Amino acid sequence: MSIIVRTNRLLLREVEEQDLAVLSKIYADRECMQFYPSLKSPAETRTWFQELSFDSYREHGFGLWAAVELSSGEVIGDCGITLQETPEGFEPEIGYHLWRDYWGRGFATEAAKACRAHALNSLGFDRVVSITSPQNVLSQKVAEKVHDRMEVYQKRLHGCGRTVDRYLYISQAK
Numbered sequence: 285m286s287i288i289v290r291t292n293r294l295l296l297r298e299v300e301e302q303d304l305a306v307l308s309k310i311y312a313d314r315e316c317m318q319f320y321p322s323l324k325s326p327a328e329t330r331t332w333f334q335e336l337s338f339d340s341y342r343e344h345g346f347g348l349w350a351a352v353e354l355s356s357g358e359v360i361g362d363c364g365i366t367l368q369e370t371p372e373g374f375e376p377e378i379g380y381h382l383w384r385d386y387w388g389r390g391f392a393t394e395a396a397k398a399c400r401a402h403a404l405n406s407l408g409f410d411r412v413v414s415i416t417s418p419q420n421v422l423s424q425k426v427a428e429k430v431h432d433r434m435e436v437y438q439k440r441l442h443g444c445g446r447t448v449d450r451y452l453y454i455s456q457a458k
């Protein structure tokens with residue numbers, strides 16, 4: 285088991301094969317996925333973690349990690365760093381997806397703050413961001429607590445060509 289960081293209440297560790305069942309529940313849930321274009325089948329969730337966890341660990345040394353509640357040992361979701369396209373190019377982005385029973389307890393903020401510190405202090409990035417849609421207020425509240433400032437940018441959606449606003453939360457190494 286490859287541990288990335290430990291916080292007061294959480295362990296962030298590399299995702300393992302046996303985590304995919306519980307993580308698939310999040311990506312197949314209407315409430316958890318309300319700001320995503322569609323729900324994911326178990327096969328689509330596997331592809332997601334293949335790219336953003338397993339391949340990313342090998343290629344970049346970071347990716348989406350499993351968030352484990354220390355008191356119970358349960359995997360409560362994922363949080364981690366992936367490369368995402370922003371107006372500056374591809375940048376390290378902190379993302380978080382928790383099973384909804386664990387919302388409203390500060391776990392996402394705790395995990396994302398640990399990822400911010402890991403990105404800036406251990407991985408040596410000058411800048412790390414989070415991206416949210418204007419509708420995802422819960423995600424914005426997390427990002428506001430984690431990052432230093434926010435900018436709005438326009439993103440052209442693949443396929444339909446429609447342009448949408450995105451909120452870019454930015455942390456910079458001091």
Ligand SMILES: CC(C)(COP(=O)(O)OP(=O)(O)OC[C@H]1O[C@@H](n2cnc3c(N)ncnc32)[C@H](O)[C@@H]1OP(=O)(O)O)[C@@H](O)C(=O)NCCC(=O)NCCS
Binds near residue numbers: 317390392420
């Ligand atoms: C985005 C998401 C992770 C946010 O989860 P969340 O539970 O709202 O965020 P946190 O875990 O940081 O919890 C924050 C809340 O817990 C409260 N809280 C309760 N106990 C707390 C404690 N011990 N410490 C800190 N905060 C605590 C905070 O007051 C805060 O509520 P508030 O914002 O109303 O003040 C969650 O909605 C989710 O998984 N959504 C689906 C996936 C998704 O959309 N991801 C983002 C893509 S951009």
